[in-house]
Amino acid sequence: MRTVTVAVLTVTGCLLLLLWVFLTPSTATPVGVVISEDDSMGATGPNLNIYADIEPETGDIVVFHEAYPLTESDWVVHRVVDKTEDGYTTQGDANPYTGQSNRVQFDYATASDMAGVDLVRARCSKRLGSGDCLQRL
Secondary structure, three states: OHHHHHHHHHHHHHHHHHHHHHHHHHHOOOEEEEEEOOOOOOOOOOEEEEEEOOOOOOOOEEEEEOOOOOOOOOEEEEEEEEEEOOEEEEEOOOOOOOOOOOOOOOOOEOOOOEEEEEEEEEEOOOOHHHOHHHHHO
8 A cells, every 4th residue: 555655646746846847947936947858068868957046156057048049948057157248158068168159159148048046956767757856856
């Protein structure tokens, strides 16, 4: 009986987490979750990112909106490497260039583009429904 209860709670928690993951970036909440699948931060496979709406500092990992045609989604997870008059310069840890370099040409990330500073990053297995992300937190 206990195994069934744990399984039901796990499935329910995963479903609620997935709803939160897909709705949070579009609702501008002060705390959110996004799954990043790009390897620009040095990790392959999906990563669960929990972020908070606080002002970033140089060195922080941030989640921000970027309407760049080569990204699969509009949300990018990168590290802040500088703050300029134009906005934040960002770079993936595994990238040799900043996002704002002539090779990449992202716009500078501004305060209005920011979803927040990444507080927790957890590498997940390819099977997101397995609860692997939750177990690594």
